[in-house]
């Protein structure tokens with residue numbers, strides 16, 4: 001597990017690579033990438049410190065790979081704010097028949113009325129199994145409800161799904177007729 005300082009760095013990386021790059025004086029490219037040397041300078045950290053947090057991150061939130069110029073770059077694999085205009089260029093993917101979404105019970109009435117919406121992010125985020133969905137919902141409240149999403153039926157009806165590099169399923173919206181309480 002990461003130390004407290006490493007978790008703090010991980011959260012800072014999420015902030016600058018998903019939500020507020022300008023707080024570190026950074027700009028993401030069109031696909032969300034930042035050259036690693038630029039990030040290291042902006043955050044005053046070493047490559048070794050970055051590598052530990054990227055490798056030890058519990059959800060593999062960050063991807064590092066060489067750019068066309070051979071210089072390593074880094075981006076968040078999912079979770080970007082809508083206010084940050086990035087296109088991850090994830091190809092459409094065929095989802096499993098059922099996916100899951102964990103949310104505070106206080107959201108339930110609204111979700112059953114208007115479906116799942118991306119809110120401040122680019123996509124609705126869906127989990128591959130119930131335990132993962134519970135963990136996601138518990139970030140926000142102790143009393144969590146898990147919704148089953150009829151992803152296979154949705155795909156058949158023309159909804160497009162993507163799978164992020166760290167295994168999160170993404171789609172634009174989930175209309176309420178494709179939701180049921182687990």
Ligand code: HQG
Pocket residue numbers: 059061079102103104107108110111114115116117118119120121124125126136137140168
């Ligand atoms: C809810 C984390 C009322 C939705 C996670 C959620 C995930 C509605 C909240 C990723 C609604 C948005 C995303 C409606 C949606 N009425 N509430 N119509 N539609 N909601 O954080 O899915 O750890 O943007 O249920 O693991 O919780 O950061 O989405 O509660 O993968 O890497 O509105 O963030 O990843 O919250 O989490 P979020 P989320 P990281």
